[in-house]
Amino acid sequence: MESLGELLKSFPSGNNALQQAERLMEELLRDPLVERLQSKHPELDRGTIRVNLNRVYQYVTEYRNCSNCPGLDNCPNDFQGHYTLLSCDVAGDLVQLTDRKVACKKLLARQSEDQIRGRIRSFYVDERALSQGYSADEIVSNDLERMKAVGQVLNYIERTKEQGLQREGLYLAGLFGTGKTFLMCYLLHELAKEGFTGAIVYMPEFVEDLKSLMFEPAKLKETVDLMKETDLLIFDDIGAENLNPWVRDHVMGAILNYRMNRKPTFYTSNYDMDALEQHFSFTNKDGDELHKGQRIMDRIRPYVDIVHVTGHNKRGKKRP
Template sequence: MEPINQFLKNNKKIQDNNDRLYESLIRHPRIVELLENSEFEITRSMIKNDLLQLKRYTEQSLACENCPSLGQCINHPQGYVPSIDVRGGRIHIMYTPCPNKKKDDAFREKEKMIESYHVPKDVKDATFETVFLDPDSNRQQIIMKSIASSKKIIEGTDAKGLYIHGSFGIGKSYLLGCIANELKEQSVSSIIVYVPEIIRDLKAGFKDGTTDSKFNTIKNAQVLMLDDLGAEDVTPWVRDEVMTGILHYRMVEGLPTFVSSNYSMADLEYRYARTKENGVEETKARRMMERLRSLCEEVQLEGSNYRGN
């Protein structure tokens, strides 16, 4: 057992430390301001009972003044600023998100606005400001159409998207990324899907039971971007169950849809009318294309093959 004189000595040391902390705190500019502006009376005994709470309050940043970025935040928890709340005669610290965290959260929330499947990063990050314009391309006209279409979707005045077709490598996919980011800035979410790969994913999903969930995610997207439609292997299942199913649902629900393809709509219909399994089925291809035409305005992008340069 600790001797009584040692106990008294330690107790006096603790008391002396608390007294020094108290004297330091009541002179601290932040505590002085708190005492002057608090709507609740904060007494001497309340301060003494919650010295550590007040000490922690004085040590943390209140408005990111000591934190260059969220990752270098000195507060605990990081990204939150303290404020004082008085309840039941005790002093409590409340935490709310700091300006840096709010900004970071808003950025992350917007980043989630674009979901992509097998789409290159440069497409997902594309913006109209970064599009290369050249005199041999009608890119500027297509950009204006894309911006106008995006604006109507944002305003809710028209849900019709664009069917952008043209030669290989001229930037059709990039324009889809530009549209997705234009929508993102106004908190409109989109999904960009590279069609040949997502078809493979849907087939693979038969083994692990994920086909339906992937299919439903795509068809229910607030805005859907189908990249490189027609580059996939055309089968009756792809045409009738997958593509017609997606397009029909989106047509009925009035959900905006954008498409890029190497084929014009007429050429795509010809392609989808022919499968190895069933031969020529023009009616089924026409059924699919009717839905696509109701969803999209067809535009042709012209220009050089930038991938080959």
């Protein structure tokens, strides 16, 4: 933003410059913003304004910029996302005009959103799914066939807001593309506003990466500890991963064993509970291990409410 000094330098020299400066001051004095300032502080006389002309000029200019805001990223003010606020103090016979920078509403909203997103960790899930921020009304109207499922998720969110962290999570089961992942991202985002931390894990890619983490014990422990301790944990597309006994028994088992009766765990899947148990009961290495599949399911089945997500496949479709 051009300062008053730069503006005055652009004026021609000599008496004409003084006339231009005087004209600028008269324009500032007639500005409604300055008139309101003088009305609020009758002690603010012309002499004080003249001495603080640069502050008054910046105050008025930044206010105009904010009134015609081009967006936070294109903020023309000296300090992005801030505007100048003036205050008047009297010390004896001395009138002092002071300025300070104040964050605008758009900056405060962005900072709040950044704090919310900072509470959520994403493992291999498209970040756009976490940041779309649809309204509850839009989620309901987007596909009326899944209204019952949406209602269950919204009720869970409200219950957690009122009562605190729940013991049980949700198990969203349904066909491809019906919005299960998005509903869980919406839940994470809404509860992050309340201060809860969360993580969402896309299981097929996570399981593949876990195999390499076997040789990085410190990083593996850090990842597992995060999933144990986060308030809300979502295993996205569970059942689609290429399972092995180590992942099932030593990683998944450890995480779920720690979280049960402590913190809620959520799941999205194309499988119902029985099909998921069959999935956990078979690995390419050891074949059928029914008891191990049952043991994992004993850490899932009692700690979730099942939500059947019906509706149309929305993948590849543009939002209206």
